[in-house]
Amino acid sequence: NAGVTQTPKFQVLKTGQSMTLQCAQDMNHEYMSWYRQDPGMGLRLIHYSVGAGITDQGEVPNGYNVSRSTTEDFPLRLLSAAPSQTSVYFCASSSIYEQYFGPGTRLTVT
Amino acid sequence: GESVGLHLPTLSVQEGDNSIINCAYSNSASDYFIWYKQESGKGPQFIIDIRSNMDKRQGQRVTVLLNKTVKHLSLQIAATQPGDSAVYFCAETRANQAGTALIFGKGTTLSVSS
Numbered sequence: 424n425a426g427v428t429q430t431p432k433f434q435v436l437k438t439g440q441s442m443t444l445q446c447a448q449d450m451n452h453e454y455m456s457w458y459r460q461d462p463g464m465g466l467r468l469i470h471y472s473v474g475a476g477i478t479d480q481g482e483v484p485n486g487y488n489v490s491r492s493t494t495e496d497f498p499l500r501l502l503s504a505a506p507s508q509t510s511v512y513f514c515a516s517s518s519i520y521e522q523y524f525g526p527g528t529r530l531t532v533t
Numbered sequence: 534g535e536s537v538g539l540h541l542p543t544l545s546v547q548e549g550d551n552s553i554i555n556c557a558y559s560n561s562a563s564d565y566f567i568w569y570k571q572e573s574g575k576g577p578q579f580i581i582d583i584r585s586n587m588d589k590r591q592g593q594r595v596t597v598l599l600n601k602t603v604k605h606l607s608l609q610i611a612a613t614q615p616g617d618s619a620v621y622f623c624a625e626t627r628a629n630q631a632g633t634a635l636i637f638g639k640g641t642t643l644s645v646s647s
Contacts, residue, residue, distance in 0.1 A: 427576075456634065463542075465622050465637030466577065481634060513576050522567075522635065524576030 425449055427516045427525035435531045436504040444499040444528050446514030454517040455497040456481070457489065459510040460527075466513060472497055504532045541641055548647040552610040556623035556638050559604060563625040567635065568597060568608045571620045580608070580621075610643075618645045 430445045448455065453474045458466035458481075468481030472491040486508060488500040497516075501508060509532045514525040546552050558566070564585040569577035583590045583597045583606075590597050596609040606623050620642050624635040 458637075463639065465624075465639050466635070467637070468634050471634055482636075515576075521579055521582070522577075524578070527574075527576050 427514055427523050429512075429514050429525035429528050431528060432526070433529050435533065436501070437533055438505060440504050441500070441502050442504065444501075444512055444514075444530070446497045446499065446516075446525060447495050448497075448514075448516035448523070449495065450516055450518075450523070451494060452516040452518055452523075453494065454522075455491065456515045456517070456522070457487070457497070457499045458513045458515065459483065459508075460513060461510050469499065469512075501530075504530075506532045508532050542639070543642045543644065545644045545646065546613050548613060548615060548645055550613050552608075552613045552617070552643060552645075554608045554610075554621050554641045554643065556606040556608075557604060558606060558623075558625050558638075560625065560627075561601070561604065563627055563636075565626050566597070566599060566606050567624045567626075568595075568606075569622045569624060569637075570617075571622065571640070573619075577622060613643075613645050615645045615647050618643055 427448045456471040457469040460466045467483050469487050470489040472478045478489050512528045515522045567582045568580040570580050571577045581592045581595050581597050583599050588599050594611045598607045620640045622637050622640045624637045626635050
């Protein structure tokens, strides 16, 4: 049982490039979420999903897309990276109330 | 607006002391609160939670207190140890967002010296 896994751990992008941050969970949870964490800040919700085929926006969705084709996977896509998207990204998988976080992806956009 | 915040950005204690970390929330509709611990380079780790129908909940060395009258939440850590050094976040959620959307405060950095 690996819990929540995220890849890559680190990534550097140039402005305008696109990429996908991967997130997978093996706990058969319906709920999954993406957060970003900026220095000195708490986590802010980007997008979330309550089950396969269902996604919705969080606090800071602009510049990010998600999809949920399977229960296990919830990728986050940056279509055209901007320096403002430099951050640490955490994926979370949850049962009805308790959230389990992945180890994070540190993204730098130059 | 709706927000969850912490009173102090940093807290320094001696090993063995009790630590108290505070949090204020603004939305009286929130019905579930969680404390997370985040160590450097890692994701948040669940510590303890409390529902709005309770005012106190105890775990191992930790206690969470909820005062709905003044919208205040606190985390008490007994006999603080160097391994407790981390950033602590409170988070709130609402029944219709259970399991999905948490609103986090900005965090308190706890430093424990031996």
